[in-house]
Amino acid sequence: MLFTSDNWAGVHPAIMQAITEANDGSVPAYGNDALSKRVTAKFEEIFEHECHVFFASTGGAANGLALSQLVPPYGGTFCHEVSHVQMDECGTPEFYSGGAKLLTLPGKDAKLTAAAVEEGMRFYTPPMTHHVIPKAVSLTQVTEAGTAYTPDEVGAIGAVARRHNLKVHMDGARFSNAIATLGCAPADVTWRAGVDVLCFGATKNGALCAEAVVFFDKAHTEEFAWRHKRAGHVWSKARFMAAQWKAFLSNDLWLDLAGNANAMANRLGEKLGAMPGFTIAHPVQANEVFLTFPDGVAQKLLDQGAQFYDWVYPGDTWNGKLKRLVTNYRTTEQEVDRFIDLAAECTG
Amino acid sequence: MLFTSDNWAGVHPAIMQAITEANDGSVPAYGNDALSKRVTAKFEEIFEHECHVFFASTGGAANGLALSQLVPPYGGTFCHEVSHVQMDECGTPEFYSGGAKLLTLPGKDAKLTAAAVEEGMRFYTPPMTHHVIPKAVSLTQVTEAGTAYTPDEVGAIGAVARRHNLKVHMDGARFSNAIATLGCAPADVTWRAGVDVLCFGATKNGALCAEAVVFFDKAHTEEFAWRHKRAGHVWSKARFMAAQWKAFLSNDLWLDLAGNANAMANRLGEKLGAMPGFTIAHPVQANEVFLTFPDGVAQKLLDQGAQFYDWVYPGDTWNGKLKRLVTNYRTTEQEVDRFIDLAAECTG
Amino acid sequence: MLFTSDNWAGVHPAIMQAITEANDGSVPAYGNDALSKRVTAKFEEIFEHECHVFFASTGGAANGLALSQLVPPYGGTFCHEVSHVQMDECGTPEFYSGGAKLLTLPGKDAKLTAAAVEEGMRFYTPPMTHHVIPKAVSLTQVTEAGTAYTPDEVGAIGAVARRHNLKVHMDGARFSNAIATLGCAPADVTWRAGVDVLCFGATKNGALCAEAVVFFDKAHTEEFAWRHKRAGHVWSKARFMAAQWKAFLSNDLWLDLAGNANAMANRLGEKLGAMPGFTIAHPVQANEVFLTFPDGVAQKLLDQGAQFYDWVYPGDTWNGKLKRLVTNYRTTEQEVDRFIDLAAECTG
């Protein structure tokens, strides 16, 4: 009954096998090996578009690198007030960009809207030197509330962004979960909807350590390789990064793994939501369930071995009631049902 | 009828005279002249405490320098969501600190409260590496809404700050106006109330170009001189900075000048506030009046030569109605009364 | 007998008068006053070219700002190994640029040569991500050794720079002294010779506090105003900066003042150089004389009230012998001759 975080799970066997297979012989370092050179084609196949791909060890680094390319130090990035880049990366975007500001906006279920971005631009229009110049919008797909932006929602934000010369960044640590739930083409919520750069994460869905910064337009990558190197994020034995991606993106593995995690969260959400006194806080669209339990029940569940975290936002008058349940690529129906049964027991 | 900004006024004659008098002979550069060495004593006399004083050309630089000394790049500073450091310095604190975050808090009349800081700390307690570590609270005295923190208010915030190992920074671009309105000892709203560093501005009250970073404890200034130099804020002909301060702080000039500005704003606020359809948005405690005019009146006033600005905050559903009137050290009763008469005329 | 530094002298009367005259009435802040708007024309007249001018309080800030505009954080700037930007600004260029590297090159009399820059590029050609990308060359005019680059020398470096896509920055803290000694048009050692941005200093030649970043091409100034503001270098009462420049650049004042300083150094150099045991270390071309005295003489001179500094470079096996004598705009023949007489006396 492990619902703490999707990165507690290990590496999927197919990905581990790809890593061990990549260990054959001596090959050039720093991405000049054949596997590294070929892996971009995998991205291009999935996104139906040219892709300019750079790897990173963590989602924080990927986001920081991508934003530092789009936003100068005197610029700003609109993001949701509880987004991961704003709340959970210890200031990584500020570090990478040399102090560019995150400009927070509100929004239901942790989602930005086109209207919110439009309204946000008002204060910065026309540009004045007293204020930073907004240069980007950052979307988290899926959001910190476990919700997914639809192609239409991203497209509407993309249109506002273009009108105001803002680039669009997508933090896709759980991008697989988004595509698995939306059922759309990856292109539909990325470049077709105006996204300029996607930080695509594999680690939360079964990789060992694999994040990718995917630019859809070469124009945005000029000299990005130098930022990448200078941040210390270029693996010398790059083949082991490429191998993970090759396995992850082959045979729909990424969608199957995310699909399982989503299905398990959905099962949790539906059943718990139907139980008296359990309140689901946000629509369950991916692999996270945010909820409040009846009084005393959460503690009883923890006492009996279930594992999950409290969830709190700054500015909440925090009462300790909101909890987050996260499922992963190998969460089983048995595990979910055991938790539900136990929850029913603790409540009854 | 000039109510745009207090830095449109020129230099007070006594300060200009001090500048010209300082131009006698050749003296050591970079603050090693006799005048520069003596001016600290003026600060210590006024603050009744040891002072470690460094000068800057702008309030933005002073704030950025001071905060960079108190807050590491992975740290955070609590400030009001409409404070000058957050809204109007184009990211100066982020630049100087290497990307430390400003952690915004709400508060009536642009004031932080001890309770808001206490609540703000909750999310950051205990410290987790996913979040920056709060290291400081920044207060603006007087605030962006023209209100002044009382000694008790600062003291309460100072107490919360000490409990959480936060240093207290005061942005005092209009510190003179605050003291003139509060009538307290400068010490009462600074070191006695827990303030560690004051950025004290003279420019808005009659100086040519004179801001000071005043540390009350030598422990906070270790190697600060290097930050100061490296930012390019050490005037080679430092005597002309010192001369301004000497004149400003002598014979209560600073309080007299701020006192006039305050009195004129008070006169504006009282009379306009009593007129039907005029709404004063914040208590008038210093040299700024925020108000809404009856429909059409603001434009008529502008058409007839009055000068003042619209005022807007991000997040406002902005309707263009809020205006700011700023008085200065040489605003006259005649100027104020002419504006009031004209306002009455435009309304009638 | 004051030969310590040219910034020990006070403000020239004509400049002080311009400051006091500018103090008439209330005018818009932050450079929107009439005087600030007109002063650019003065620069354009002198440089016979469009100029995009931004002011700063110190030469360090001017250099840091200019370089941060030309060089990204992963870039590099070639400069002489004893240049002011490398040795004497406590890392200002690194601070402003977010950590871009200075790439030092050797050269006689503190001068870079076209050949040295060409050779310097070799290591960085073709660009590799292990190395920063050179983006600029920085020249100091006059150099730290008191020598001046001729139009041909600058032109040759400018040509190499263009071939390698390097921008050319000129640190002109003593640019007036250079023009006074070279007798050429200011254009000849700046834009005509390939210089993209000049940091032009007035402070060392009689201003109170006045440095200017002068871009010769609008293409290089895009959004520079935001860097300028964010660094805290935009004076609110900008008219007092503009006034200094207007006076400095009018009626050839800048050339007259620098001309006097140069003449006095020349007098010192010629006479001292002719005395047995005195060795002039670099050609005296501006207002600085670097020399070694016969044993014991320097101390005797200091004991009798002469003022000057030891001079040392890192890497020197320092023996305490090299001294620097700096003249300024109001150094007199009497002062120079008194020093020479005294030197002769101490030697005899």
Add this chain to the structure above:
Amino acid sequence: MLFTSDNWAGVHPAIMQAITEANDGSVPAYGNDALSKRVTAKFEEIFEHECHVFFASTGGAANGLALSQLVPPYGGTFCHEVSHVQMDECGTPEFYSGGAKLLTLPGKDAKLTAAAVEEGMRFYTPPMTHHVIPKAVSLTQVTEAGTAYTPDEVGAIGAVARRHNLKVHMDGARFSNAIATLGCAPADVTWRAGVDVLCFGATKNGALCAEAVVFFDKAHTEEFAWRHKRAGHVWSKARFMAAQWKAFLSNDLWLDLAGNANAMANRLGEKLGAMPGFTIAHPVQANEVFLTFPDGVAQKLLDQGAQFYDWVYPGDTWNGKLKRLVTNYRTTEQEVDRFIDLAAECTG
């Protein structure tokens, strides 16, 4: 005949096995798993001292992080003029530290000496605000010339460093090769000799991706975890980093692997050095041979399938003659001898 770089080799089987074994079950993320918690003990056993260990994906990141902890933005780090931190990390130390300067010193065979550091301090003594404050010395062990600092050499530098309040950083990307060649206790060239932090690399000696920042004193690690996180270098699935280290440091694997690489380089160096017209440029002490071949021989070797690189330093009047041969943990005698035979053939 692969002598390009030691990171072209794959992962040693024992390390790959440790990775796959670590993939058992679900464990806490971000280093809170049992394996991560236990691995520090391995370091402490080897160094006979308390160790505070943080991991990174690359040596550049490790060095940047470590130096940013020891050196403030206005500080400087002495390093050799051809050291990796200075020449080959695209400005990583400057990025991580917010622009602190590297202060380069010369030295034979890419080694700093105590005398060079002592001399280097002269320019910075006493501290002046025009100059950065030296705060650290960085040593590369083994150096960029393939030479190893002896315990006495490090100790002498450590003593000078302590006298000047400099911390000592060791870039140990090839630390294993150093210990294998020196035959001393790891403590003898680190904490016992005054080293404060070691960046210990395993990747070049058989790991997949494993670098460690090892502080020997808790006093230097205060809040380092926040720098680490904010740089995006904390792996979520940290167990796979710990597993590599556990295997690497067990059963002397690290010394055996480095020992083989060293022996092969030694064999290359001895035999080639004895051949007429071959000149060894630096003593062969670890796994690198720097040499010049007789005219035309290098090209012939490359044509016949040998792989190695040109080597050049900035400032060299580069003639394309210096070559670098690097051996690795799985280079064989056969491979070495084949190269030597071929070299003889090409020469004859």
